[in-house]
Amino acid sequence: MSNQAQNHEFQEWWNKQRGFLDKPDTTAFLTVEISNPTTSDPTVDKGHTRSARQLSWLWLLKFQQLATSLAWLTNGSVYLLRTANRRIATSRTDSPSDSSASSRRLYRIIKLFLLLVILLLCFELVAYFKGWHFSPPSMESAEAAVERAYAKWLEIRAGYLAPPLQSLTNVCIVLFLIQSVDRVVLMLGCFWIKFRKLRPVAAVEYDGSENVEDYPMVLVQIPMCNEREVYQQSISACCVQDWPKERMLIQVLDDSDELDAQLLIKAEVQKWQQRGVHILYRHRLIRTGYKAGNLKSAMNCDYVKDYEFVAIFDADFQPGPDFLKKTIPYFKGKDDLALVQTRWAFVNKDENLLTRLQNINLSFHFEVEQQVNGVFINFFGFNGTAGVWRIKALEECGGWLERTTVEDMDIAVRAHLCGWKFIYLNDVKCLCELPESYEAYKKQQHRWHSGPMQLFRLCFADTLRAKVSFGKKANLIFLFFLLRKLILPFYSFTLFCIILPLSMFLPEAELPAWVVCYIPGLMSILNILPAPRSFPFIVPYLLFENTMSVTKFNAMISGLFRLGSSYEWVVTKKLGRSSEADLVAFAEKESDPLVETTNLHRSSSESGLDALNKIETTKKSGKKKRNRLYRKELALALILLTASLRSLLSAQGIHFYFLLFQGISFLVVGLDLIGEQLIEGTYSSDPGKDLCSVLFFFGKGRWGSLKIIPEWWRSRRISAGHRFTAPLTASPPWRPFLVECRRKRLGMERDLDRGFDFVLLFLSRVSRSSDLIFLRLTGAHGVGQI
DSSP: OHHHHHHHHHHHHHHHHHHHHHOOOOOOSOOOOOOOTTSOOTTSSTTTOOOHHHHHHHHHHHHHHHHHHHHHHHHHHHHHHHHHHHHHHHOOBSOGGGOSHHHHHHHHHHHHHHHHHHHHHHHHHHHHHHTTTTSOOOTTTOOSHHHHHHHHHHHHIIIIIHHHHHHHHHHHHHHHHHHHHHHHHHHHHHHHHHHHTOOOOOSOOOOSOSOGGGSOOEEEEEEESSOTTTHHHHHHHHHTOSSOGGGEEEEEEEOOOOHHHHHHHHHHHHHHHHTTOOEEEEEOSSOOSHHHHHHHHHHTSGGGGGOSEEEEOOTTOBOOTTHHHHHGGGGTTOTTEEEEEEEEEETTTTSSHHHHHHHHHHHHIIIIIIHHHHHHTSOOOOOSSSEEEEHHHHHHTTOOOOSSSOHHHHHHHHHHHTTOEEEEEEEEEEEEOOOOBHHHHHHHHHHHHHHHHHHHHHHHHHHHHSSSOHHHHHIIIIIIIIIIIIIHHHHHHIIIIIIHHHHHHOTTSOOOHIIIIIHHHHHHHHHHTTSGGGGGGHHHHHHHHHHTHHHHHHHHHHHHTTOGGGGOOOOOOOOOOOOHHHHHHHHHTOSOTTTOOOOTTTOGGGTTHHHHHHHHHTOOOOSOOOOOBOHHHHHHHHHHHHHHHHHHHTTOHHHHHHHHHHHHHHHHHHTTOSBOOOOOOOOOSOTTTOOEEEEEEEETTEEEEEEEEOHHHHTSOOOTTSOEEEOTTOSTTOOOOEEEEEETTTTEEEEEEOOOSOEEEEEEEEOSSSOEEEEEEEOTTOOOOO
């Protein structure tokens, strides 16, 4: 009670002080006060005096804020150290895709470079404590052997090592400036488009009053491979397109090599067939050519000749019901138009730091690069999905080829060389999912940066012989391929991971501060403009882009010189995220019978699907997911941190801070502390035997991820580092969902019925300090006790 009284007294005092300060001066007469000059002015402290109790409360509040900040920093540091220690002790190094010859060769080079800089740092430390940094010795004045060795080292580095390093530095700076100018020009083009409101115009508009024959025949293709987490939402989104059924055919092109995945996808197709949708299931017996081979096989069907356009969606893409009505009209009256590409929108862009940084990159790609190239030169790289092709254009340019891992860019380049034009629609968005783990993102980036170099080597001669203008040839070779696909990863890795740390040990080769800090910072600001909500992440974005340069450089070299890893295709892992709008739609139970989500197990016409879904529930978890260590990133982290110590000896402020934070960034990535965090464990697929506690995270009004702690962990202390991450529509045993959760602070209730066997029930308490709701994962026939 005494504490409450003190709080009340303090609040009353503060209200009086605030009222005194804010009170307007309404005095209508003049007051003159005469005082002794030797005495202090009594008005100076008027309204600002504090009692001892008030001052003690003020300092107590400040101390509490300081203690909270220190506790947060301490807990974060301890958690980081414990996680790093556990990761080093239990994690495997690198992913299988990094075990190629080129990757091992690059790692050996980086390791030798690390040994070199450590040796040089030891040498420089001896020189620093001897005072040789301030008065360098010469060969004539040197007495001790170490002093003579250091004097000889000074001569060697000044006469033989620094000049070639300075030349390489100047070349990279020129390339860096050229690439920066390209970015500025793209941004100016984007500003011009916004200012002039330039956008493609459709010749017609489908409002539903047309005859069925007025709608062109459209083929919809959904290629997929072992993507059990997302097959339902992509198939459902395509089946509910607002397009006449008799004028549309959907091909589900399943390349899965897992039998249970094939059965589940086939059952989903049968479900929509029974609802009257024209949909076919195709599975190849000879699975060659990856996605290109899958699409090529589908286009060889006899019935394809009856269709005029083909829309392509990857398995994790969810087009809106009006997608075809927003894209097909642009082909009307434009016989030379081959492609209409739409923008990607991400359902999980706020899931973690990795997805936020990816969103910055892809927002710039779509908002600036694709839009500017589409408006001014009618050419850009096809993104492989969320686009509509004219089938005649595909056939004329040779169809899908299996020669590279970027079949989308391949066919776009060949169509461009044949004279076809492209249109990009920035205001038509297609929902999809970003990779949430660094392992999946790294594999994706390796394929995206090795494939263009394969393609450049294969189509260079065709580009020179093509019957297009010289300007289009120059744009394709110098801008599209060389500048944005080859030069960018080359100078980024060489300048910031090789030259910068070397220049600390070879100070005669200077790297200006504006190259290290100011120009990269300006370019980061330009890159982040299309995603203004991401401005708080501008520094992590700059550091992470430099960190990813090692992966992109390795991929570029692999593709350019036809190394083995360049032809490796790894399907990007999806987790089946659903957007908040999707969840609301499920809760509202839309009245349209075609879109209505019915219980799959209770449908009489689909009684056989119960057994198929049990396959998914009883699938063995043979492969345990765990975070990995990445050797190249860890070695580069040690190199940069070592160079930062050397720059500290030379009192190079900007270089020191950049090397320090860049080294920490490499260390975080090398320990796989960015993105999805997993712990090693086992679980039972039987919900009656293995009940799990579930933490459902609400992040600023957005649906987040399920944090699942298995039974064997429940008896232990649960902390932030011990959460098993699983998606909202994840693989078994988390295949819900009837979700009944209640958020007390907002009074929010949402019910979702996906027709599966697991139920999430609200558990009892809501944490006041964070937006965590504790749920209970139970079986369908009862609630387990925890």
